[in-house]
Amino acid sequence: MKIAMLQFDPSFGETNKNLDRIQEALTGRSADLVVLPELCTTGYQFIDRAEAASLAEPADGKSAGRLAEIAGCCQAHLVAGFAEKSGGKIFNSAILVSSQGTVGVYRKVHLFSEEKNLFAPGDLGFRVFPVGNVPVGIMICFDWIFPESARSLSTAGAWVIAHPANLVLPFCQSAMVTRALENRVFTVTCNRTGQENRVEGISYRFTGSSRMVAPDGTVLAQGAAGDTEVISVEIDPDLAGNKQITKNNHILEDRRPDQYRLS
Amino acid sequence: MKIAMLQFDPSFGETNKNLDRIQEALTGRSADLVVLPELCTTGYQFIDRAEAASLAEPADGKSAGRLAEIAGCCQAHLVAGFAEKSGGKIFNSAILVSSQGTVGVYRKVHLFSEEKNLFAPGDLGFRVFPVGNVPVGIMICFDWIFPESARSLSTAGAWVIAHPANLVLPFCQSAMVTRALENRVFTVTCNRTGQENRVEGISYRFTGSSRMVAPDGTVLAQGAAGDTEVISVEIDPDLAGNKQITKNNHILEDRRPDQYRLS
Numbered sequence: 001m002k003i004a005m006l007q008f009d010p011s012f013g014e015t016n017k018n019l020d021r022i023q024e025a026l027t028g029r030s031a032d033l034v035v036l037p038e039l040c041t042t043g044y045q046f047i048d049r050a051e052a053a054s055l056a057e058p059a060d061g062k063s064a065g066r067l068a069e070i071a072g073c074c075q076a077h078l079v080a081g082f083a084e085k086s087g088g089k090i091f092n093s094a095i096l097v098s099s100q101g102t103v104g105v106y107r108k109v110h111l112f113s114e115e116k117n118l119f120a121p122g123d124l125g126f127r128v129f130p131v132g133n134v135p136v137g138i139m140i141c142f143d144w145i146f147p148e149s150a151r152s153l154s155t156a157g158a159w160v161i162a163h164p165a166n167l168v169l170p171f172c173q174s175a176m177v178t179r180a181l182e183n184r185v186f187t188v189t190c191n192r193t194g195q196e197n198r199v200e201g202i203s204y205r206f207t208g209s210s211r212m213v214a215p216d217g218t219v220l221a222q223g224a225a226g227d228t229e230v231i232s233v234e235i236d237p238d239l240a241g242n243k244q245i246t247k248n249n250h251i252l253e254d255r256r257p258d259q260y261r262l263s
Numbered sequence: 264m265k266i267a268m269l270q271f272d273p274s275f276g277e278t279n280k281n282l283d284r285i286q287e288a289l290t291g292r293s294a295d296l297v298v299l300p301e302l303c304t305t306g307y308q309f310i311d312r313a314e315a316a317s318l319a320e321p322a323d324g325k326s327a328g329r330l331a332e333i334a335g336c337c338q339a340h341l342v343a344g345f346a347e348k349s350g351g352k353i354f355n356s357a358i359l360v361s362s363q364g365t366v367g368v369y370r371k372v373h374l375f376s377e378e379k380n381l382f383a384p385g386d387l388g389f390r391v392f393p394v395g396n397v398p399v400g401i402m403i404c405f406d407w408i409f410p411e412s413a414r415s416l417s418t419a420g421a422w423v424i425a426h427p428a429n430l431v432l433p434f435c436q437s438a439m440v441t442r443a444l445e446n447r448v449f450t451v452t453c454n455r456t457g458q459e460n461r462v463e464g465i466s467y468r469f470t471g472s473s474r475m476v477a478p479d480g481t482v483l484a485q486g487a488a489g490d491t492e493v494i495s496v497e498i499d500p501d502l503a504g505n506k507q508i509t510k511n512n513h514i515l516e517d518r519r520p521d522q523y524r525l526s
Contacts, residue, residue, distance in 0.1 A: 261414075
């Protein structure tokens with residue numbers, strides 16, 4: 001299975017231009033799965049909820065259609081972050097699309113900072129979708145700091161966690177080694193680059209350094225801090241199907257929920 | 264609050280000698296809390312359950328008494344790993360002792376590899392005990408790889424996680440940065456050094472490098488890989504009482520159990 005991350009610097013509010021850039025970057029490439037950043041069609045820093053609403057789209061809207069076309073050209077599945085409009089609410093979501101259209105949607109469960117003023121909290125839980133024979137789960141950016149996110153995906157059967165991000169703090173990339181190890185999954189954190197400064201007094205510099213990690217904690221690939229790049233890695237997904245860390249220890253079956261205090 | 268870790272190389276089966284070494288290393292020092300390694304009174308690699316039983320003691324036994332004496336000399340609380348005999352079972356446990364005696368017991372919930380043939384799985388959950396005004400939780404070694412361990416301690420109110428260890432894998436020390444960050448707690452991993460080779464074909468080399476981490480992910484102190492040493496750090500425990508990571512994000516209250524899949 002070939003997995004790619006397209007790390008770039010979306011232009012705020014210019015959905016068509018961003019989709020053109022994605023198409024251009026992926027043209028002539030092939031991969032089974034391409035992960036794009038969070039909110040990669042719109043940019044990140046909406047001034048208010050009305051602005052977010054004006055750029056949000058349904059999960060089977062025009063941008064989803066263009067992403068499906070791009071998926072068709074690359075014979076890939078794509079995971080892309082976007083602002084989703086649904087039932088009068090706006091979500092910070094990511095879709096999985098194939099050439100046939102939208103396969104699944106994830107709505108960000110843990111909203112970061114000002115996002116709480118813009119988006120409704122995700123209401124679909126943590127879900128897993130097939131990409132070929134490989135179960136792929138999705139979480140978005142700040143979800144990383146809650147171990148419950150990746151854990152929920154791995155108990156749902158994920159072997160690969162697609163993780164679109166707009167990271168501004170420096171801790172996530174290292175922590176993804178822990179997330180991969182503790183669940184024995186592949187993690188694919190595709191982080192945007194660049195800077196946004198659309199709200200007085202709140203400047204965001206996105207940290208790039210997109211990172212793919214193997215179930216044994218090996219960092220398989222890492223992007224630069226500031227460059228637009230496509231980073232591809234061939235993985236053996238079956239490694240994530242083996243949850244034994246010793247002959248006596250199974251990373252999921254050794255959990256002991258009756259001893260935990262998690263509610 | 265002053266926290267110390269005593270990293271050393273216990274001699275297998277020589278409980279009195281190990282307690283003498285602990286006493287000697289701590290004499291003349293003062294700390295509020297001293298964390299010692301897992302199974303620090305007996306050593307690690309029991310040949311079989313009968314041998315573990317022969318070296319195990321009750322949580323208020325002779326070794327606990329000597330640890331309380333040592334605690335008295337240092338005006339400290341100690342957390343020490345030991346083999347616990349209770350109700351016909353043997354547990355891989357850790358006690359918290361003050362000069363007054365045993366304050367609390369934790370029994371390792373996640374047993375590693377061959378430990379499953381020696382010990383009963385912990386049955387007391389993850390608990391928090393006061394050290395002065397500071398709530399201290401205990402987990403042991405391999406518990407680290409299950410994020411549920413540190414999470415259960417932090418939801419139980421822990422500000423400091425005392426983490427006696429006999430680590431043989433290289434991943435834990437880095438992962439403790441994630442454990443500290445995701446719970447905004449201090450973590451104190453006291454790992455033993457040396458080697459044991461008591462069972463044909465199973466040799467353990469313990470990785471030392473004991474590590475203390477702050478709630479913001481800063482590594483406050485780290486031991487060498489192979490030395491016996493006492494490492495002390497003065498911390499401000501209140502930092503772990505503040506669970507806001509942004510003005511809008513509380514690391515525990517932002518959890519969304521209704522969206523998780525953890526059972």
